Amino acid sequence: MANTPWQQRIRRAEQLAEQHPFTAEILGFYLHVGGFQQKLSQQLQSVSISAPAGQTPDLLSDQPEFPELLNSFPQFLSLVEEKAPVRFAQTARQVHNSAAADWFELLNHCWSANERPPAAPRDFLAFAFLQPYAEFVRSRVPLHLEGYTHSLCPFCNRKPVLGILRQQGDGGRRSLLCGFCLAEWEFRRIVCPACGEENNAKLPVYTAESFPHIRVECCDVCHTYIKSIDLTKNGLAVPLVDELASLPLDLWAQEHGYEKLHPNLFGM
Numbered sequence: 001m002a003n004t005p006w007q008q009r010i011r012r013a014e015q016l017a018e019q020h021p022f023t024a025e026i027l028g029f030y031l032h033v034g035g036f037q038q039k040l041s042q043q044l045q046s047v048s049i050s051a052p053a054g055q056t057p058d059l060l061s062d063q064p065e066f067p068e069l070l071n072s073f074p075q076f077l078s079l080v081e082e083k084a085p086v087r088f089a090q091t092a093r094q095v096h097n098s099a100a101a102d103w104f105e106l107l108n109h110c111w112s113a114n115e116r117p118p119a120a121p122r123d124f125l126a127f128a129f130l131q132p133y134a135e136f137v138r139s140r141v142p143l144h145l146e147g148y149t150h151s152l153c154p155f156c157n158r159k160p161v162l163g164i165l166r167q168q169g170d171g172g173r174r175s176l177l178c179g180f181c182l183a184e185w186e187f188r189r190i191v192c193p194a195c196g197e198e199n200n201a202k203l204p205v206y207t208a209e210s211f212p213h214i215r216v217e218c219c220d221v222c223h224t225y226i227k228s229i230d231l232t233k234n235g236l237a238v239p240l241v242d243e244l245a246s247l248p249l250d251l252w253a254q255e256h257g258y259e260k261l262h263p264n265l266f267g268m
């Protein structure tokens, strides 16, 4: 049985790679990244933490466990060099060959640059590497979500990477998920999370036969989109992984002039 969230994600990636052969390359890479993230996450849990929980560091160096974190970065870069699609592999090699001070700068930039989603391949490396750490730090801070109605992550202020629909009464309620610290918070269903548009007619939703449980929720006012994973249609879905696997929906949306609210781990 898949127990930890990491094991569930890895198991789901294996299933989806079999179901959708065109995703095999990206999900194959995800299996390696997920395995690494799982190990890093376990390491962080086991490190004894002298600083009191409940503080959110502005910079990574504020956290005493940072030496362990930085020490595992070269290992992550090696993994990407070996297993990633060529675009990321080349970038990982370049970063690996640069000075440790540059790594620190890259990671710190990613940590604190919450206003602009990652854009260059090196930003995604940092984002994927720091993700388990962000999740770890967030898990030590109580989030007060009651009455929270914003579309930005209540912990790290980033834009959400996906939506999740869960059964509630006769319908589904939507929540948004942060792709960095993995905070999840409720958000009204018929509102554009980018510009706040509430007119149903301007918020078209598209689905495709190959992914009946994934909705491409677009906005014709600000021309952004976000994918929502409908767990009422498929209870086996693991939102983070199903989002990655439904790459053709991103290609479709982007061909039709919509820009994603926040790219996923692999820059889509």
Ligand SMILES: [Zn+2]
Pocket (backbone or CB within 6 Å): 153, 154, 155, 156, 157, 158, 178, 179, 180, 181, 182, 183
């Ligand atoms: Zn967040």
Ligand SMILES: [Zn+2]
Pocket (backbone or CB within 6 Å): 192, 193, 194, 195, 196, 197, 219, 220, 221, 222, 223, 224
């Ligand atoms: Zn909008």
